[in-house]
Amino acid sequence: MPIITSIPRNERRQMKKAIQKTRDKNYARRLTALLMLHEGSTVSHVSRTLHCSRSSVNRWVNWLTLYGLEGLKSLPAGRPAIWNLAPLLSVISFLLQHSPQHLGYLRSRWSLELITLKINEILNISLSQSTLYRYFCRAGIVWRRAAPTLKLPDPEYDEKMAKISEALSNASGEHPVLYEDEVDINL
Incomplete structure (x- = not known):
């Protein structure tokens, strides 16, 4: 049979x-x-x-x-995803509509590290950068590398530079001029 x-x-x-x-x-x-x-x-x-x-x-x-x-047919390898990241899409799109400077950061562009930090802060979760990276790849979100950050111009820059120039011109052996990071050196 x-x-x-x-x-x-x-x-x-x-x-x-x-x-x-x-x-x-x-x-x-x-x-x-x-x-x-x-x-x-x-x-x-x-x-x-x-x-x-x-x-x-x-x-x-x-x-x-x-x-x-x-x-x-064989099942796919690995364990299934634990996080359902679809609800994050609205938060991510909100963040991407604004620059990090609008939220008080110095950067002009979002980085993966900064978006992860902000999402964890807003939603009170512990999402890692690698998880967010995989989600971006799966969702088809494309990004560029973050540009170097330039500090905002200091309004008191000229006054500070004048004081530094004056201190350097009056420097002597008895009254040396030290930078802040040299203050703890024992002379």
Whole structure:
């Protein structure tokens, strides 16, 4: 008594073509096992030939019966995504409509680090830069590298430079001029 129901000719042809073209060799192995069973091989012979257990062959027959050829395809590798980042799209679009300078930062463009920091601050979550990077790639969001930041001009710059010039002109051995980062040096 055959373990597998009769497979129509066009479906067998489709299976043979899939075996040749697929890059997923486990899928090809499952299809080969089912074709061997259809040709009259026993489950034990198929399992010995393909180096798999009899229970695996029986499971593949069950998958074919329940789901058809689609049920034999391999699942994607890795674990599924935990974060559902679709709700973040509105927050990200809001942030991208404004420059970081509108929100009190010195930068003229958004960087991945700055967007992550701002999203974590707004939504009180702990989203990493790599997660946001993967989401941007998946969502098709394109960005450029952040430009170097220029400080805003200091309104008291001229006064400060005048004081520094005066201090340097009056410098002597008794009254040396030191920069702030040199103050802790023991002379």
